[in-house]
Amino acid sequence: EVQLVESGGGLVQPGGSLRLSCAASGFTFSSYAMTWVRQAPGEGLEWVSSIRDSGGITYYADSVKGRFTVSRDNSKNTLYLQMNSLRAEDTAMYYCARGPGGSSWSPVGVYWGQGTLVTVSS
Amino acid sequence: EIVLTQSPGTLSLSPGERATLSCRASQSVSSSYLAWYQQKRGQAPRLLIYGASSRATGIPDRFSGSGSGTDFTLTISRLEPEDFAIYYCQQYVSSPFTFGPGTKVDIK
Secondary structure, three states, rough: OOEEEEEEOOOOOOOOOOEEEEEEOOOOOOOOOOEEEEEEOOOOEEEEEOOOOOOOOOOEOOOOOOOEEEEEEEEEEEEEEEEEEOOOOHEEEEEEEOOOOOOOOOOOOOOOOOOEEEEEEO | OOOEEEEEEEEEOOOOEEEEEEEEEEEEEEHHHHEEEEEOOOOEEEEEEEEEOEEOOOOOOOOOEEEEEEEEEEEEEEOOOOHOOEEEEEEOOOOOOOEEOOEEEEEO
């Protein structure tokens, strides 16, 4: 059974940093692209970042580019999101999602975790 | 950046009725790289449709997707009580892989 469990969320002051983790199990982690999607309270979904299976290619939303870094440790079956220079508008539930796999990569979220809440406030 | 517009914002229907949701892109979504998700309150999104018209594993056949270019449609043929939720489209032809603002399907 595919499982994705996010952790690392919490309350942080503006300008601070957090590192989110997404622990994966039930599939060959190194074979799948992974994606972070966030959802501010009462708002819609916002794609944040994706990373290809090998980790060599990454993608970012303009709103987080230069502040967030996505990475993965395939030996630990874990996806990360390093978030620096946090702003109030980064307050959201952060979900990790697994891609569909296959010969061509895709940021589509086939399986999702339950999310971890990040609150940026003084 | 490809901007997705979804209409209507809210769709009020009764169980058993047909729901037709629209997603329009600001530029062509080539190769039909468009997905649809369902999200219920307090839950993570669930993938319904990818490639504009392919149902994800385990999705009932009352859900269907169609369209190409800039105009896409999600149809729910007969609404079941569990289908009342918010539906989002997402394009994945080019980064940033944007979502639409969502359509809420609620009970009339």
